[in-house]
Amino acid sequence: MAEDELVVDDEQHGSIYTETGAVRQDLLAGIEAAIAASDHDWLRQELIRLHSSELGDVIEALPPDQRLALVTLLKGDFDFAALTEVDEAIRLEIVDQLPNDQIALAVQELDSDDAVYILEDLEEEDQEEILRQLPFTERVRLRRSLDFPEETAGRRMATEFVAVPPFWTVGQTIDYMREDKDLPETFSQIFVIDPGFRLLGAVDLDRILRTQRAEKIESVMHETRHAIPVEMDQEEAAQRFERYDLLSAAVVDENDRLVGVLTIDDVVDVIQEEAEEDIKALGGVGDEELSDTTLEIARSRFIWLLMNLGTAVLASMVIGLFDATIEQMVALAILMPIVASMGGNAATQTMTVAVRALATRDIDIYNAARIIRRETLVGLLNGVMFAVLIGILAALWFDNVSLGGVIAAAMVINMLAAALAGILIPLILDKIGADPAIASGVFVTTVTDIVGFFAFLGLAAWWFALL
Amino acid sequence: MAEDELVVDDEQHGSIYTETGAVRQDLLAGIEAAIAASDHDWLRQELIRLHSSELGDVIEALPPDQRLALVTLLKGDFDFAALTEVDEAIRLEIVDQLPNDQIALAVQELDSDDAVYILEDLEEEDQEEILRQLPFTERVRLRRSLDFPEETAGRRMATEFVAVPPFWTVGQTIDYMREDKDLPETFSQIFVIDPGFRLLGAVDLDRILRTQRAEKIESVMHETRHAIPVEMDQEEAAQRFERYDLLSAAVVDENDRLVGVLTIDDVVDVIQEEAEEDIKALGGVGDEELSDTTLEIARSRFIWLLMNLGTAVLASMVIGLFDATIEQMVALAILMPIVASMGGNAATQTMTVAVRALATRDIDIYNAARIIRRETLVGLLNGVMFAVLIGILAALWFDNVSLGGVIAAAMVINMLAAALAGILIPLILDKIGADPAIASGVFVTTVTDIVGFFAFLGLAAWWFALL
Known part of the structure; x- marks a missing residue:
């Protein structure tokens, strides 16, 4: 029945995808049944017409234990180019378990850039064994590509041309x-x-x-x-x-x-990867992929959170300096996260713009001064606006005009600090050769937390001690 | 002298860029001098050999008041395709001030997709006046493209083909x-x-x-x-x-x-734009460009910060519930930002992964369950790790083992809440048709702030009242 449905659907829009872009469940169920029954012919008939990227999506959508089974069952009919379209973890998992001579046969069918893509992640020993089984010219070509460092044009290029x-x-x-x-x-x-x-x-x-x-x-x-x-x-x-x-x-x-x-299709992949890297770095996640295991992910995120714990403890120590003041006026403890949080968000805004402008080379030493000036002004403007808002709110909430004045002043100071940290920290990191997308976040929040708590509690301590 | 340098440099690597990718200052200085001297010939000779995207970079690098002057001075020798390569604000600024008949002449030289790109941002009145001056077929073609909604294939396509x-x-x-x-x-x-x-x-x-x-x-x-x-x-x-x-x-x-x-070059632009949109949305900045004015930027960021203020005030109200507890034990005020901040960062990690997976359609209802399970486990694992760390730290810092126990328990609870909020909120927003990249941040931090403060202060109030 799954087969009938497939044919009908195929005639309608020839798609293996549902409207939301997922691989159709009936197709996956059919494949799993065919794998269970070792039905090579059915699999061949259904899958040989797929584009390699469609086949890649099918592999990703299958339960992990079915993926290798599918490749093994299809054997010579499996299009290895599909493996260049799946997550690295899935590719490794499959290729690691396939016999080297099957891989050697398969990569000969591929364009050299795709072949390199599959070979580069293998252990050197396996790589050598596979290369030894290739015809001379093919072997020389692939070896040359593999000799170039990762992420260079030489590693990405195809060696076939007219x-x-x-x-x-x-x-x-x-x-x-x-x-x-x-x-x-x-x-x-x-x-x-x-x-x-x-x-x-x-x-x-x-x-x-x-x-x-x-x-x-x-x-x-x-x-x-x-x-x-x-x-x-x-x-x-x-x-x-x-x-x-x-x-x-x-x-x-x-x-x-x-x-x-x-060719442009490789370049599109590079553009995607680079944007992806920036997004992930800004969000505090490293090089993880959806197919990674729970442990791998927990570990890679741990490092980032550990740095954040350091920052948070530092901020707490600043609060600790003013414990006597807080004891006298618990409203300070209630209000203090507002100042820090607004600063953190304003700084993230500025930092996001700065990191992207650096990535797309829209910012350089010639227009940096203008952008720093503008960000400072934006910080000042919004600082004053929110100072008025939160000042009135705090004064009414705790029926204390001075408290309103103190939080307003602290807000202006922290929004200014946020703007400066948000723009200067990425610029400095870029200047010294560090990736601003990865490291900016921690430094920037450290600044806004510390300045935020210090300005608010410090001003309060000074002002209320005066009265 | 600038001219001599240019020629030499040109022979070396034919680039108008410095090594860091900025437009060379000597070229810009030469252009400004030529504009001041109305030296059409020099400008023509130097700029006509540039690719349209290079000319676009030159325009962006010039001081704002020189841009229109350059276009006006070059007149018929100005390659309008360059305007498709600059920030929207700069394009509008130039095109708005040019006479409509000069634009009408210029767009006839362009491919239809580039022409549409320039016309679409104009006031309808100007658009009509320009279209009226075009030859019949050209007019019909452009009008048809302009009739398609923005961001559709029809708006982006070229109407020239074989x-x-x-x-x-x-x-x-x-x-x-x-x-x-x-x-x-x-x-x-x-x-x-x-x-x-x-x-x-x-x-x-x-x-x-x-x-x-x-x-x-x-x-x-x-x-x-x-x-x-x-x-x-x-x-x-x-x-x-x-x-x-x-x-x-x-x-x-x-x-x-x-x-x-x-064609793929339009598509590369789309891919860049979409990634850009996600990055900016996650960072809490809207549709701003580097060339926007201070006021425009301050206003667009204000909205986001205002929502954040709402969140922050809500969190403060939660703290306010426990003012009596804090008064008795000021250590709680010192430590409470740590729990909230760790939750916020952990949630941002999960949210970043979820938003990207939704954007690239790597997540759907079939694997959502697996990813939710995995994120929950990651939250639990890191929650326990950091609970131990912060528990020991707090116990030593304030010489109070119970306090260590309370903060450890609160940390586990908030890290779990962070994981769930980070994955479920984007999924729900996507489900109801909202853009998860834009809206997730506010909701997610609201959850982690409120749960963080409530869990820590609530547990403390309950535990220490018991003793």
Whole structure:
């Protein structure tokens, strides 16, 4: 019955997803039943038509103990590219348990960038054993990619590309592509190289198609101003793609020789990853993934919370300085979290803007002064507004005008401190080479907590002792 | 002198940027001098070779009063596409002050998606006046795009594309492209349509180039399973691009007729925007941009801080319930922020993960139960760890074992509450159709503040009253 439903649905919108974007439960149930029955044919028939990213989603949606079973059962019909689409933990879990020779067979079918993606997480021993089983050229290519540091263009690039000499005609180039069976699966530009493999330029495919056959390639190629050095950080490469709306870019070694090609789909992944990293860092979670275990997650979050405990204890010690004052006037204890909390939130606002502006390079030493000035003003403005609000509220609540005045003054001071901490701390961290997204939070809340409690309780101690 | 430097530098790496990614100061100084001297020729010579995004960066880096002057001085040599690359506030500021007929001339040079990008922010009156000055087809095209709601595929698409009938041969298609001068500036696939403009399929350019001239288009085309409905939300469209590694996709109306094309460079912008929105929402800042004025920013942040003030006052009222207890034991006032702050941070961690998982559709009703269970366990584990730590610390600090016990119990309770609030609140908000990134923060901190203070002070009141 599940099968019938599938077919009907398939004709309607050909989707394995429900409207909310989840993998359909009837499909998953069918797959689990087929795995239980070792029904290779049914699985093959249902899954072979899927895009690798759909197959990846199916794997992620299956219960953990069914994933390896599915891969093993599908064997040669399993599209290994799907493993580049799943969480790292799931990929490792599956690949670690597969025999090396099955992996060796599979990676030969993949584009080199996908193959690297799967191999890079393996133990060096397994990696070597798999590489040894590959044909010579394949092995050399993959090994070279794997030799580049993680998160560089060289690690991310594909080593399959089309390159022709500048003196060929457009016609010759088209004929070459019609005949050569060893072309990359897809490509959107052709590179032009000299006999020493040095990059001379590139031609977009639409340009080739619009040009008469007799025309020379060198007359239609454009200089590749945006060639990516093989050692370039992937984030910088992604920014170059964005800036120049590139679809693909040549990757060149230190002698300007063409060694690979970086394509926009890899870059989209990089952009996603980098934004994700910032979001997680700002939220105080590290490199965790949904598929991580409870223990892994608890441990990685522990570190962050431990730093926060330090901050909180420091703030408590500030309160402790004023225990006698609080004893005399318990209203101070009731009101004090308000000042600290408003400062913390205002600082988080400023910090979020600063961290993003640093990440997208919208802030630099030339406009930093303007932004610092503006944030200070915003802090002052909102500080005064909330000082009035909370001042009136406190005065009415405790029927004490002086108390209203004290909390109002403390509010202005802490909102100003919040603005300065929110903008200066990320800038300083960036300057000294630390990641502002990761470290800013702790420092910033430390400042607003301490200044908040100190300003409020200190002012109160001073004022009420005077009267 | 600035000019000489420019030339030298240009030969070295042809970049207008310093190593940190900022626009070079000597270039900016040269431009300002040329604007002051109304030196159109110098500006033209220096700026015409720039990519539109580089020109956009130059505009953003100039002092505000120089921007319009530059555009006015360059006149017909100004590349309006640069305006699609700058902050909205800057774009509006410039376009608002330019005469409508200059804008009308300029948008005719642009791809339709860029033209829409510039027109959509204008007052309806100006928009109409500009549209009236355009040639008929251009006007109809742009008006149709502008009729689609913001943030839909229809608003984002370009209406220039190449489409051929299925019975043409590859050779005919190539010849057509060689002769037609009215092709889009760049394209990476050709669409196949029937006489009623209904979409039949698409062919990637590399496929055309690999195929013999005599072959029919219909035999090399692939069905476009991933055509994008014109009303589809841009975020959903972006997810489809990511999922299927698309470079471009047909946009079709409700009758399956081809009306435009969406390309990956627009999608990259959408992905960036959406991640940006989440980051800002989580940090409590709305739709602000670096170029906004102090007042605009102060006002938009005020709302968020006002909600936070409500939360903070609520938390203070909880403390107020226990004023008698605090009066007897001021150590409670000193320690109470620790419990609340740890809960707030733990909840933010969980919430960040939940909000991102919702945004990337990695969480749904089928795995929600597993994730809720896991987060609860993580909260419990870290709750116990920190209960022990803070319990010992408090007992030693105030030489009071009972106090250590009370704060430890409160810590476990609040960390559990934090985990539940952090995961359930985003899920519920998403379920009822609210944006979890925007609203979660306030609710979550409310819960952890109130539970934190109530658990700690309540337990203390109960325990120490018993003794």
